[in-house]
Amino acid sequence: MSSNLNEENVGGYSVAYSRDDTYFPIYVMALLAAVFLGAAWFTGGWYWLLFAAATAAFTYYNLPLLETGRPTIGANQYGIFLQAFGLIRWRAIKEINLVPIADRAMITEQLQIVLNVPLASALVVDWRKQPLYRALMRRPWRLDKSGFLQVNLEPFDQPAAEIHGTFLRMWRYYRS
Structure with missing residues (x-):
C-alpha cells in the first residue's frame, strides 16, 4: 500500500458532507458567539462570556460539517475509510448494514459495520489519533459497546x- 495514504488522499469512492441550508445554524451560532463576546466587552459583564463560550463550543464542535470538499467516508481497494477513524480492511468486515433509527419525530439511516476481528487488526491505517485542534470536533462515526461501528448517513451529499x-x-468484490 502507498505510504502517502492519508485522510485527504484516499482515492476510490468517497462521500463528503452535503452543502445545503441545514448547516445555517452553525453560522448563526458563530455570529451569536461574537455578539455575546462583544456584549461582555462593552458591558463588562462576565456572564456574557458563558454564553459566548457555549455558542463558540457548539460552532467549534460542528465545524467539520462545513468541510464539504473533504472526503469524510468512502472506500477503495484496501477497505472502508472513515475520517478520524482509519481504513478498515475488507476481510475484517463481517457485515455492512443499513439500519433505520427513530430519532424523535424523524427516521434517519445509519450504516452499521460489524467486524469479525479485533479493531487493532482490522485497521490498515489508524487515524484515531487526531491533532489537538481537531480532537473535540464532530466525528462521522461512533463505536458502540457491542462493537458495531455506526455512521449516521443523514448529513452526506449522497443518499443513504x-x-x-x-x-x-x-x-x-474486494474480499473475494
Whole structure:
C-alpha cells in the first residue's frame, strides 16, 4: 500500500458532507458567539462570556460539517475509510448494514459495520489519533459497546441507500 495514504488522499469512492441550508445554524451560532463576546466587552459583564463560550463550543464542535470538499467516508481497494477513524480492511468486515433509527419525530439511516476481528487488526491505517485542534470536533462515526461501528448517513451529499449499495458491491468484490 502507498505510504502517502492519508485522510485527504484516499482515492476510490468517497462521500463528503452535503452543502445545503441545514448547516445555517452553525453560522448563526458563530455570529451569536461574537455578539455575546462583544456584549461582555462593552458591558463588562462576565456572564456574557458563558454564553459566548457555549455558542463558540457548539460552532467549534460542528465545524467539520462545513468541510464539504473533504472526503469524510468512502472506500477503495484496501477497505472502508472513515475520517478520524482509519481504513478498515475488507476481510475484517463481517457485515455492512443499513439500519433505520427513530430519532424523535424523524427516521434517519445509519450504516452499521460489524467486524469479525479485533479493531487493532482490522485497521490498515489508524487515524484515531487526531491533532489537538481537531480532537473535540464532530466525528462521522461512533463505536458502540457491542462493537458495531455506526455512521449516521443523514448529513452526506449522497443518499443513504446509494452509499450502502456501493459499499456492499465493493465489499463483495474486494474480499473475494
